[in-house]
Amino acid sequence: MAEVKHEKILFKYYSNVLDELTVETMWSEIIDKENGIYKLDNIPFYGPIIATDDEFYAEFDESEQMLTYRKTTKFSGNSIVLVIIVQSGFDKEIIRDRFKKLNCASEGLNDSYFSVEILKDINYSEIKKLLTEYEKDGILEYAEPCLSDKHQMDLKNN
Structure with a gap:
């Protein structure tokens, strides 16, 4: 067994x-x-x-x-970001694919909600820039419920 x-x-x-x-x-x-x-x-x-x-x-x-x-x-140093698509009809897979290209895995819950894993060795300021662009365009809103010390430092250093 x-x-x-x-x-x-x-x-x-x-x-x-x-x-x-x-x-x-x-x-x-x-x-x-x-x-x-x-x-x-x-x-x-x-x-x-x-x-x-x-x-x-x-x-x-x-x-x-x-x-x-x-x-x-x-603590691993990894972070989790939660994303909700607020623009009606927008395909969340477009954004999930962009995160995947940045080595960030994600899990989708439904058509408009997913969570993203940011590994410790990834510079979070790049991810934050992408999230902020989509948010300014009215496509999504996001939350950072579990942002590691390392990723918080990434933001302070940029």
């Missing part, structure tokens, strides 16, 4: 994007199951303060009946 390498973890948090208590389940790599350490292997949708490759502590929650996120233990 193959060894289980991932677990689905419950994240329960207040989302500033949705302005409400939010529940999201995400796949995570098992780092140290005995001590409850996992590494996020999903791109979050609604804005928890965690990014892909961050390590965190989770434990079984009796009321939820599943493993539940408790706290981040090691």
Whole structure:
């Protein structure tokens, strides 16, 4: 039998994007199951303060009946940006393709909403410039719920 390498973890948090208590389940790599350490292997949708490759502590929650996120233990330096297309009829795949060419993976939720992963080694000021252009053109709005220290420094240095 193959060894289980991932677990689905419950994240329960207040989302500033949705302005409400939010529940999201995400796949995570098992780092140290005995001590409850996992590494996020999903791109979050609604804005928890965690990014892909961050390590965190989770434990079984009796009321939820599943493993539940408790706290981040090691930050990867990656960031997550949430994007909503506000211009009616605009194909979000055009923007997702532009991000992909900049080595930023994304996950779409529906025709107008997606989240973008910005890896630590990417200069965030370039991504921010692109987002700002689209926002000025009335095509999208975006939120930066999980902007790493490294990416915040990218903005200060430009």
